Amino acid sequence: MRLLLEDIGAVISDVCTYFPQDGVLNTGGIGALKRNNGNGSGDDKGSGRLKPYDYAGLRLSRDIHNDTGVLLLSARTLLTYKEIELLIRQNIALKAGDVKQATTVQLIDDAIKEINEAFGDKEDGGPIPCDSIHDRIVPMIVQMSRHACLTSFWEHLILHDEYTSRHSIGVALMSRLIGKAMGLNEENLTELTVAGFLHDIGKVGIPQEIINKPGKLTTSEYERMKSHTTYGFDMMKNTKGITNRQALVALQHHEREDGSGYPYGLKGDQIDPFSKIVAIADVFHAMISSRVYKKPIPFYTVLREISRQAYHSLDAAASLCFLKRVMEMMVGNKALLSSGDEATIIMLNPDDPVHPLVEVNGRYIDLSKERSVQLECIV
Numbered sequence: 202m203r204l205l206l207e208d209i210g211a212v213i214s215d216v217c218t219y220f221p222q223d224g225v226l227n228t229g230g231i232g233a234l235k236r237n238n239g240n241g242s243g244d245d246k247g248s249g250r251l252k253p254y255d256y257a258g259l260r261l262s263r264d265i266h267n268d269t270g271v272l273l274l275s276a277r278t279l280l281t282y283k284e285i286e287l288l289i290r291q292n293i294a295l296k297a298g299d300v301k302q303a304t305t306v307q308l309i310d311d312a313i314k315e316i317n318e319a320f321g322d323k324e325d326g327g328p329i330p331c332d333s334i335h336d337r338i339v340p341m342i343v344q345m346s347r348h349a350c351l352t353s354f355w356e357h358l359i360l361h362d363e364y365t366s367r368h369s370i371g372v373a374l375m376s377r378l379i380g381k382a383m384g385l386n387e388e389n390l391t392e393l394t395v396a397g398f399l400h401d402i403g404k405v406g407i408p409q410e411i412i413n414k415p416g417k418l419t420t421s422e423y424e425r426m427k428s429h430t431t432y433g434f435d436m437m438k439n440t441k442g443i444t445n446r447q448a449l450v451a452l453q454h455h456e457r458e459d460g461s462g463y464p465y466g467l468k469g470d471q472i473d474p475f476s477k478i479v480a481i482a483d484v485f486h487a488m489i490s491s492r493v494y495k496k497p498i499p500f501y502t503v504l505r506e507i508s509r510q511a512y513h514s515l516d517a518a519a520s521l522c523f524l525k526r527v528m529e530m531m532v533g534n535k536a537l538l539s540s541g542d543e544a545t546i547i548m549l550n551p552d553d554p555v556h557p558l559v560e561v562n563g564r565y566i567d568l569s570k571e572r573s574v575q576l577e578c579i580v
């Protein structure tokens with residue numbers, strides 16, 4: 202779907218007006234996404250030899266036996282830290298050929314399957330499956346963040362089917378990406394990844410008719426929807442295996458820098474930095490995703506909206522880190538301009554990453570200076 206520039210504000214405004222149930226920027230969708238050239242891996246670039254624990258989150262491609270021929274692990278087993286520790290104790294070193302080289306679709310489908318198994322039919326709440334999250338789900342998200350073609354995940358994380366799981370994975374993945382770009386250490390990255398994954402856990406307490414309502418929510422329905430923040434915090438705050446910061450993210454991910462958010466209208470330093478990061482990831486995924494009640498918004502429109510909100514409702518430093526990191530992945534890729542021309546993204550402007558230098562038919566255009574034309578979508 203292509204939108205003229207003048208339509209963009211109206212679309213965002215309309216969607217926010219009619220579908221305000223998930224925060225200020227509850228718009229979604231993305232145009233056709235294309236795999237990039239492999240220049241945008243998430244966590245750890247490079248093709249060096251994998252360490253044993255780097256295999257966590259992947260599935261075995263063959264049976265693994267010990268020296269005496271005893272079957273230790275069968276093909277298709279998901280490698281968690283426990284399986285890897287078992288192999289280390291047996292002096293078995295995995296090789297690249299021992300694991301399935303999963304496609305992005307397979308990785309996401311595998312993660313969704315794990316989520317469904319871990320959470321089951323949890324409509325009335327219940328214990329949070331912390332062990333499964335840490336041992337099985339987070340390693341899969343880490344694998345995604347290491348993938349050479351991170352943008353290809355977005356294509357499959359925005360689908361309507363299994364939206365809740367895709368949203369949880371997408372927000373965890375993008376939160377991790379932002380945290381990594383901000384220089385967080387591995388311990389903090391893991392804490393943040395889990396926080397991103399569980400940020401909307403409180404929605405288990407909201408009726409599905411409200412969550413999936415195709416029309417405008419009534420005032421009381423909207424208030425009920427907003428309570429997923431406090432409900433999630435209550436679920437998490439005394440749960441073993443969940444940190445205080447992770448519970449705070451569930452409570453604060455709809456708070457905004459300028460005090461326009463909920464549930465308490467906190468501002469700036471009153472909001473935990475993890476909550477600010479997850480808020481950006483949440484807005485990004487919500488905007489690019491397809492829902493029954495939302496029209497798609499082109500990819501670069503989403504990025505520009507986040508850039509604009511960086512000086513109002515979203516944290517400026519975290520937003521800039523996010524935009525730089527995402528746009529770095531796009532260098533070398535083709536994009537459609539609002540003029541209808543196809544451009545190649547050549548180089549970023551560090552202070553204004555969503556307006557890069559592009560090349561169109563041999564002519565270079567600095568979009569930070571030439572504001573009559575903008576990036577629209579990936580082609």
Ligand SMILES: [Fe+2]
Binds near residue numbers: 455
């Ligand atoms: Fe939320």
